[in-house]
Amino acid sequence: MIYNSHVGGNICINVLTKSNGIWEKECVMCLREVKSQQRSKDYKSYFIQESYRNKKGLRAQTIYNVAALSEEIQELMRLDLHRKRISEIEDLRLEEQSNFRDLAVLRETWDWWGLEDVLASVKDPNKTKHLQALIFGRILFLCSKLFLKEEAWGTLLEQACSLEKSEGFEEEGFYREWMGSAGVWSRIEHELFRRASHGRVRLVLYDLSSTYFDGEDPNRLARYGYSRDYQEEQPTVILSMATDAEGIAVHVEVHRDNRSDSTTIPKLLVTLWRRLGIAKAVFVFDCGTRSLLSLEVLMGMERGSVARATWAQFQELMDKLSLDRQPELWDRTKRMDVEKDGLWYIIAEREWLAKRYLERQEARIGKTKLLLEEFKRNARKGEDAFCLDSRVGRMLERCKAHKYIRYGIDRKVRFWWKLHEEESAKEEATDDRYLLETNLLPTEYSAKKVLAHYKNLCEANQAFCRRFPAYWMTARLVAEWSKRGVFKHVPRLLRRLQTIRPSLLSVKGKPAACLLIKISRKLNRLLEKTASLPAFLPAAGLGNPGDSS
Structure with a gap:
C-alpha cells in the first residue's frame, strides 16, 4: 500500500507492507529540495531519497537526481505526489506517429556512416536524393526500379530522402539518375x-x-x-x-x-x-x-x-x-x-540443401508414380517389349526420375515397376x-x-539484383549486427519494425512522452542489440501518417 504525507515541508511517499494482518512501514521515499549558494547566486536541486529501516538501524540512499529533468517533468512529479490533477482530459492527446521505422533506421545508418559525403561527387542534389531513394528501395522493397513507385505508395520514402511529392518515382527520372552516376x-x-x-x-x-x-x-x-x-x-x-x-x-x-x-x-x-x-x-x-x-x-x-x-x-x-x-x-x-x-x-x-533436395525428390517420385499407374492401365496388349521400354524410358527422362524407378516386363508380357530404394537411400546420405x-x-x-x-x-x-550501394549497406549492416550477436536477414528484420507503433503523448500541445506500442520483449532485445532504439525517438521521426502521399 502506498500513500502520501508531508514531513518537514518535503513530499514523501510511504510504502507499507502487510505482515500477519498488520501494516508495517517498510520505507519512505521523499522528494527533497536542497538550496545552495555559490558566488552570490542561489541554486536549487531536487532529488528522490529513500529512507528505510533494517536490522542495522535507519538507512537512507539517493535514488534519482531530478534536477537533470526538464521543468515540465519536475512539475508533473510534484503534482502527482500532491495527489493533484495533472491536466484535464481535454488537454491530453495521444497521436500515433509514423510506423515506417525501417526507413528511420536506414536514414540514421546513412547519417551515421556519412554516406551523404560518399555521393558528394554527384553535384546535382536531386540526383543524390533519387539515388538515395533507389538504395533504400532496393533494401526494403524487393522489386525492380519501375515498380518502386507502386511499392513505395503510402510510405514515407520520399520524405526520408527529402524528395518533393511532385518529383515522385517516374521511370525517366530513374534512368536519368542511373546514367548520371556513371561518370563519378x-x-x-x-x-x-x-x-x-x-x-x-x-x-x-x-x-x-x-x-x-x-x-x-x-x-x-x-x-x-x-x-x-x-x-x-x-x-x-x-x-x-x-x-x-x-x-x-x-x-x-x-x-x-x-x-x-x-x-x-x-x-x-x-x-x-x-x-x-x-x-x-x-x-x-x-x-x-x-x-x-x-x-x-x-x-x-x-x-x-x-x-x-x-x-x-x-x-x-x-x-x-x-x-x-x-x-x-x-x-x-x-x-x-x-x-x-x-x-x-x-x-x-x-541443412536447407537437404530439405530442398528431399522436396524435389518427393515431387519427382510422386509425379512419376501417377504417370506410371496411368501408363500401366493404358498399356496395350501384345506391344513389343523394346517399344514399351523406349516409351517408359523417355517418360522417366522427362520427369528426371530415371534413377529412382526400376521397371520391366514379366513372362506374361505385363508391365511392372517399383521404387529403387537403394538409390534413394544413397542419395539421401549425401543430399x-x-x-x-x-x-x-x-x-x-x-x-x-x-x-x-x-x-x-x-x-x-x-544480392546481384540490387544496386551496389544497397548491397554495400546491407552487407555492412550484417557485419555490424553480427558483431553484436544478431544474425538476422536485414530486410526481414526491418520489415518487423513496422509492427511497432510509436505514439506521442502531448499535454496542452506540448510533447510529454514517446510511447512504443505493440513491441514484444524479443523485438525489444533486438532493438537494443542493433542499437536501433534511437530511431524510434521523436527526434528521428519522419513525420505524421498524414504527411505521406
Missing part, C-alpha cells in the same frame, strides 16, 4: 571501399553474372538484356563483383560484351590494383565455373581459388574414397577434408552436402575459412 562511379566506389575496409583487404571474392534492364528508355539502355542465354535479339550485359572476406562489396563492373572468366579476371586484377591497391586475390567460383577456368590456369597466374564442384564430380570422388571415409546417413559431420590427386577437397553440409575444390594449401588456409569464403559468394549472388 569510380569515386563513389573508392569512398565505399575506404569506409568499409580502411585499406585492410587481404582477400577478394569474385563472381561473374548477368542481368537485364527493364522498361523503355530513350538512351536505349533498356535494350541490354540477358547474357549467355543465346537470345540474339537482346545484346548482353555482364556484371562482375568483388567482395572482401566479410562479404562487403568493394568493386562492381558492367561489361557490355559477352565474355568468359578467362578474359575478365586479368582485367579485373588490373582494376583492383590500380583503383584500390589490391595486388593479391583469392577467387571463389560457383558451380559451373570450373569448366570455364581451370585451376591450372589460376595456378599459373599464382592466384588461389575455391570452386564448387559439380554433382558428378562429387559422386566420382565418393567412388574413389574408401568405404570407411565415405559419409553415411547417420554421419552429420559439418565438414570433411579430403586430399586426392594433388587437390584439396572440402565436403560441407548445408545435404556439396563439394569444394581448391588449390590453396591446407597449411595456409583452414577448411573453415575456405567454407566461409564460398558462403560469402552465395550471399553475393543473391
